[in-house]
Amino acid sequence: MKNLADILDLEGAAGPPTERMLQILTEACRLFATRGFDGVSVRDIAQECGISKATLYHHFPDKDAILRPLVMGITRSLHQRVLGAIPSGADPAEKLRAFLTESARFFEDYRWAFIVSSTVFWTDPQARQRRQRIEWRDRHEALLRGILEEGVRSGAFRIADIGMAGRLVLGALNWMPKWYDPKGPLPASAIAEQFHGMLVAGLGAKPGG
Template sequence: MEDLSELLSLSASQSPPPERMLQILTAAAKLFATQGFDRTSMRDIAQECGISKATLYHYFPDKDSIIRPMVMGTTRSIFQHVSALDDPERPPLERLRTLMVETATFFERYRWAWIAGSAIFWNDPQVRRRKQRLEWRDRYETLLRSIIEEAIRRGDMRPMDVALAGRLVASTLSWLPRWYNPEGPLTAPEIADQFYGMIVAGFMPRPG
């Protein structure tokens, strides 16, 4: 079961949601991810939690109020997680490996919330909220591109379109939670580590 308390704290000064809200959010995340947001009802969520609909409505008036924290929380927290572990003094290829492996670690920890949130990332009718999410996503991509740019500058990678290279890495990782098997032979970070080796081998300068 995912522990969403840290993920859903909107700032360092805000306390995590109370236990009952976390139970609801966690159950809803899995239902949204496996059944789809539109096909999941408030009744489904209440039954999954073992509570009455009245209790559910006491905490959340509708499904939108449940999904919103997941979308914002995952978009913000993935950047905060990888940036906290990035060390600009390290060689860029080491930084890239850390970013990729730690992104997968985050996805493994918050798999259902990420799938549920990313599925409706673009569908929020409120422009301000959508803009905030895009700002956090852009911070992640800016960090990734800066690492690739530094690797190219040092000669660790051949010259290339940095934006496209960043999208390749980010897209490869963002689909990982949807298809990897938690019961399989490799963990998500181990898969990301193999992705790193494959991508970097293809990025290295061509001989001659």
């Protein structure tokens, strides 16, 4: 797990987060990922950090303020990082590979936060910050669709429905947290590499193969 501070979205924060704030966010993130937002009490988080609940509330105004930077930050950072990892001059298949492998690397670096973000997404009662998050997600999906469209135009891909193909790709990717074992033999990026191969070539044996 890389440094969580790199991806947090502190919004109205005055400066960079303190050590204590980072500790709280890190522990809370892990707990939220394994037991869900409602399944974790503020007392649990404080205890895991070795501080009192009152102290936790000295650093964060309320429970939502712990969740927000995680979820918002992940959604934004994933898009920005994947966007930056796609080689501009490459052919579409190569771009798709970069999309998949960089997403996997990001997932590997920030696994807990990634899980929190994807599970909280649709159970979240907060409609206000929801819109902002959906904007980043839409931008991310548009990035993938752009790659696929470019492939269709260049003749590299043959796709009937771009949106459907995008959902296929994202489904395979977003389902990874449910079964991926960080102690397993393959790093996430290698798995994404395999996914890329199967997605582009298909599972069916070609006549010319």
